[in-house]
Amino acid sequence: MAQIIDGKAMSKEIRLELHQELKEFVAAGNRLPHLTAVIVGEDPASQTYVHNKMLACKEVGISSETKILPESTTQDELLQLINQLNTDENVTGVLIQLPVPDHIDERTICNAVAAEKDVDGFHEINIGRLALDMEGTIPATPLGVKTLLERSNIETFGRNAVVVGRSKNVSLPMAMLLHSDGRHSIKGLDSTVTICHRYTPPKELAKFCRQADIIVVAVGKPGLITKDMIKPGACIIDVGINRIKDEKTGKFKLVGDVDYEEVRQVAGHITPVPGGVGPMTVTMLMHNTLKAAKKQNATRLLNV
Ligand code: NAD
Structure with missing residues (x-):
């Protein structure tokens, strides 16, 4: 039976560490980091995600605010707000919750946030730096x-890893971290990586997965990864979040992309959904926010 990787417990531990780091940063005379999150429209999932991020800010001690703009906001209006936040010295982190409405171009928005305030790491500069194994967000x-x-x-050095999904915000940077060199500044994980996606035939997907020591799945399809696709002892990381109706209770619940009950019988390690990757995502956003504030502070001191 697989060992469960408890993302919730690990998150709690890291948030305490970040809280301590923040206290020391402020005690040294630095300004409190401040994260501004922007939501355009009324998507309930986006509101929940941002609410959780704000709660995490409170837990760590980061100052934060959420700006909710109407669905009808134009791209120019949003760009204007981003510009204001970019130049506001009191704002050290800016996050535009995705997805934005269809009439707004996501890439233009991600690139408009100042790279040093881009705590999501979605700016082309940050993605580019990651591709080059250079320090960034x-x-x-x-x-x-x-x-x-x-x-x-989990040993990753020289191991086979499969990333299922090829999105630019999750799977691509995941593959970059898994394959890159551990001696470079981002400290990559040195695995051999295969990326599977919607056009990978199911038979091939199963074949690649069966060779994997580590599988990271980020698709959004419940039950995509089944027991027969798992090499005994492999580590299974389930990024997927799917809201489905529980047949027994009739209530809605969250599940990942992995057939959890079956797969845990053969895997060596597995993350649950909820309580695996989800809380770690929010915690790493806090990590990025503190790091961004520290970097901006160092730059300000250099410019005095
Ligand atoms: P996306 O929709 O941008 O990408 C989905 C990917 O799945 C695509 O690249 C597509 O090629 C691939 N795909 C579709 N069908 C497939 C199939 N049959 N076999 C193999 N690949 C297939 O999604 P995303 O933003 O990367 O998110 C993926 C999932 O992860 C979603 O469920 C999302 O809710 C979840 N997510 C979770 C967290 C978290 O913190 N846990 C964060 C971000 C996203």
């Missing part, structure tokens, strides 16, 4: 997975 979900693997002592 790493997107919170893949950074959360990397931290889960490291703190659970």
